[in-house]
Amino acid sequence: MADLVEEAKKKASYAAIDEHVDSSTSVIGIGSGSTVVYCVERLAQRVKDPNSALKIKACVPTSFQSKQLIIEAGLLLADLNAHPVIDVTFDGADEIDESLNLIKGGGGCHLQEKLVAAASKKLVIVADYRKESNALGVQWTKGIPVEVIPMAYVSIQKKIESLGGTSKLRMAAPAKAGPVVTDSGNLILDVFMGILRGDAVLETHLKLIQIPGVVETGLFMDIAGWAYLGLQDGNVKRMANVTSQEKQWKSV
Numbered sequence: 001m002a003d004l005v006e007e008a009k010k011k012a013s014y015a016a017i018d019e020h021v022d023s024s025t026s027v028i029g030i031g032s033g034s035t036v037v038y039c040v041e042r043l044a045q046r047v048k049d050p051n052s053a054l055k056i057k058a059c060v061p062t063s064f065q066s067k068q069l070i071i072e073a074g075l076l077l078a079d080l081n082a083h084p085v086i087d088v089t090f091d092g093a094d095e096i097d098e099s100l101n102l103i104k105g106g107g108g109c110h111l112q113e114k115l116v117a118a119a120s121k122k123l124v125i126v127a128d129y130r131k132e133s134n135a136l137g138v139q140w141t142k143g144i145p146v147e148v149i150p151m152a153y154v155s156i157q158k159k160i161e162s163l164g165g166t167s168k169l170r171m172a173a174p175a176k177a178g179p180v181v182t183d184s185g186n187l188i189l190d191v192f193m194g195i196l197r198g199d200a201v202l203e204t205h206l207k208l209i210q211i212p213g214v215v216e217t218g219l220f221m222d223i224a225g226w227a228y229l230g231l232q233d234g235n236v237k238r239m240a241n242v243t244s245q246e247k248q249w250k251s252v
């Protein structure tokens with residue numbers, strides 16, 4: 001089972017890199033999590049190939065983890081302020097619906113992931129078959145990750161209750177006593193607001209983001225243009241959202 005999942009992540013990642021990186025690609029965003037490890041592996045293989053025509057100028061990370069991945073692979077590390085327009089970003093997801101709405105932030109990196117995605121002409125999601133869903137909250141049952149300012153986390157929890165939801169402060173145990181602290185120094189609430197279909201995804205994001213002290217939610221709507229899903233039978237399923245692709249190209 002574990003091998004099957006790893007193989008699925010690797011196949012999806014290799015296909016995504018091979019189909020979205022070419023000699024015109026200059027700046028690449030690198031997401032976070034266990035699946036993007038294979039994207040970086042494939043990218044490094046292609047860059048180091050003596051016959052390579054690639055001219056990658058910079059890789060922009062979305063977390064401490066992805067910064068380390070870029071450095072260890074010998075790729076060129078840069079930051080978003082130096083490269084505010086990114087050609088293509090590759091990132092994982094915790095759940096993906098049919099319209100390519102996503103839950104992200106299982107690894108606690110969704111704030112920087114959203115900032116890098118928003119600066120990207122293309123966002124390509126890589127995942128294994130367990131992430132595909134017909135509605136958000138069906139496969140991923142650990143709640144919507146919501147990054148919050150530490151001094152307000154209890155009052156934010158109360159506001160979430162008044163919206164009909166519940167939340168749990170994400171804890172770091174057993175790795176450390178106390179809460180998970182994000183790369184930006186904030187806390188994470190995992191928020192339960194039921195199963196989200198269609199317009200409910202955006203509506204829920206808007207309700208949460210309006211609460212003072214909420215920095216970002218792990219709901220990503222209309223931003224992923226492509227998703228590559230590694231399947232159990234060894235094939236890769238390709239999904240595309242034309243509306244998101246067009247919006248992205250226009251907004252950058």
Ligand SMILES: O=C(CO)[C@H](O)[C@H](O)COP(=O)(O)O
Binds near residue numbers: 107
């Ligand atoms: O959003 C994320 C981190 O904040 C990750 O992309 C998401 O959790 C998927 O991770 P993995 O590839 O390990 O399943």
